[in-house]
Amino acid sequence: MSLRDKACISGVGETAYQRGATGTAFELQLEASLKAIADAGLRPREIDGVIPIGIVSGTADDFIDNLGFDDLRFSALIPHGGASPVMALQAAAAAVAAGACNHVLITFGRNVSAAAASGRAGARIHSMPQFHYVTEFEYPIGAIAPAQLYAPMARRHMEIYGTTSEQFGEVAVSCREHALLNDNALMKKPITLDDHRNSRMIADPFRLLDCCLESDGGAAIVVSSADAARDTRHRRVFISGVAEGHPDSPGSITQRPDMTRLGVEKAAQRCFRMAGVTPQDIDFAELYDCFTYVVICQLEALGFCAKGEGGPYVQGGRLRLGGELPTNTHGGLMSQAHVWGLNHIVEAVRQLRGDAGRAQVKDAELGLVTGYGDMGDGAVAILRRG
Template identity: 80%
Template sequence: MTLRDKACVTGIGETAYLRGSTKTAVQLQFESSLAAIEDAGLRPQDIDGVIPVGIVSATAEDFIDNFGIADLRFSAVIPHGGASPVMALQAAAAAVATGVCNHVLITFGRNVTAAANNNKAGARIHTMPQFHYVTEFEYPMGAISPAQLYAPMARRHMELYGTTVEHFGEVAVACREHALLNGNAVMKKPITLEDHRNSRMIADPFRLLDCSLESDGGAAVIVSASERAVDLRHRRVFISGVAAGHPDSPASITQRPDMTSLGIAKAAPRAFEMAGVTHADIDVTEIYDCFTYAVIRQLEDMGFCAKGEGGPFVAGGRLRLGGELPTNTHGGLLSQAHVWGLNHVVELVRQLRGDGGRAQVQGAECGLVSGYGDMGDGALAIMRRE
């Protein structure tokens, strides 16, 4: 069985993205969910599947009670960090394609920057059960935060393949340029490659401008059975290919044979085969950018260039609007907001609808969105417009 075009994204919703929100994560999650439902032309009661994403997410029962859902037929929890939203697309597509339900809500909310909130990234990840190997191997050596955990991968790539600080900077500058075109982005100040190089070191080789934001907000999408979406509000955006994968030694970077290996390398061939497209067919990409290096590695593992060639591939403005592969047209986690990558899904749908505003990629018909979670879990969805 193939899932090709049997499901589509029919609704998208976002809150304002900012730092220091006065709303709770659940309030932000509900707000974006209601926006996505309205965008699809549905009622809350029409939702019969829900996948809440996130560490402090509302539960399926919360949506039943607050949205008046009389018959919730499907719910799931996907605990794979930033890979979860795209993995949720896969689960939702399977649920609607097999007739389990008709409309699945994928939703996320986050408040981590309020003055009284001490729940920072380094503390949060060590409460997650899949991080027990980190506690055993990396944590005793002082690696606590994501930047410290992922930095050895980037440094190893630099040593093996000659990837440079300038290559990382190309990713950061492209995302910032796109954020400046987006009214709902946290970062509003232009940056240059020199600004990137001069930003303070966080965890070698990651500088400040290599690192994604800590920000507050909510995002949501509705995945519907394709035949149930014919008469809804917007043109259908089909999920043509979707897959997930995990790296070897998935819970510990330092214990795997190749520290530069990511799970998306296993997922990408399956997603492209399911969609029946080639890399040349991809008009726009929304690539999970927890760190600049992650974009370079995913481009390699997805097959846009050979392993080790990701640095030169992103040089020369290739990822910017007008370049050969416009990427993170909303600004990404690096410059729009950190919403675990569900904002990447929202942006791809917006692009394929032709609603990208000043950041619209002209003629975009087919695009992809990736997820990167934990120690290298990966997911990829290829979508096309009707």
């Protein structure tokens, strides 16, 4: 059974994104959830499914207790880092298509400021079970942070295909340009390619402006069955294609035959086939951007350009508003905020509703969203304006 157009995103919500939030991660999650439920024109008791994102979120019982979900019929937990929100779309679409429930809340919140102040941030990363893969090869040589773990992938791409740091900079600059149009974005200072070039080195080849933000906030969406969404408040946004993919074995990035191959590549083929469209049909993309290189590699994996051509592809304004493929129109993780990419789905829905304000892509009908997490897990969704 295909999931094509069996489910819609009926509601979206976000908190203000900031640093130094006073609310806990769960309080931010609840705030975003209530906004998404209201945006869908629903009441909390009408939510009968919930997927709290990742191992840092509240449990299903937490939502029952705090929001009054008195008839919860479906819950799931998807612990794949930044790939989880788009993977959750697949789980939610499957649940409503099967008739298990009608309205699934997907929600995430984080307060990294509080974790950093308490000294728990690093310990939390190391406690995540998926990171045990790096203990044999990466940790012994001092690679413990995501920038250090993913840097070899980027350097390998540069060595094989001639990708340059300036091309990484094109991604950073385009994200920042879009963030300047977004009132709910953290970064409000314009940057140039020179700014990128002169930013300090973090983990070769990643400079400061190649890295995503650390921020506090919450985001949430409501996925409804196509029939149940007929009476919701906004134009329906259909999930036309959705798929997940996982990287080649082994789990350690540096030990793989091809460090530049991501799970997104496997998911993309299934997603486009389900939606019945091609990359050339896509009007805009919201690509998981933990690092600038990851955007370039995903563009190749998704078929927007050939393998090794991602660097040249992003040049010339192609990713900016008015370009061939406007990308991360909200500013992305690079310049809006980092909520594991759930904000990418929120932005895609607003684009397809025509509610994206100054960053609106003209006549947007098809949007693509990706997730990337852990050691290369990936997910892709194609959303269609109803």
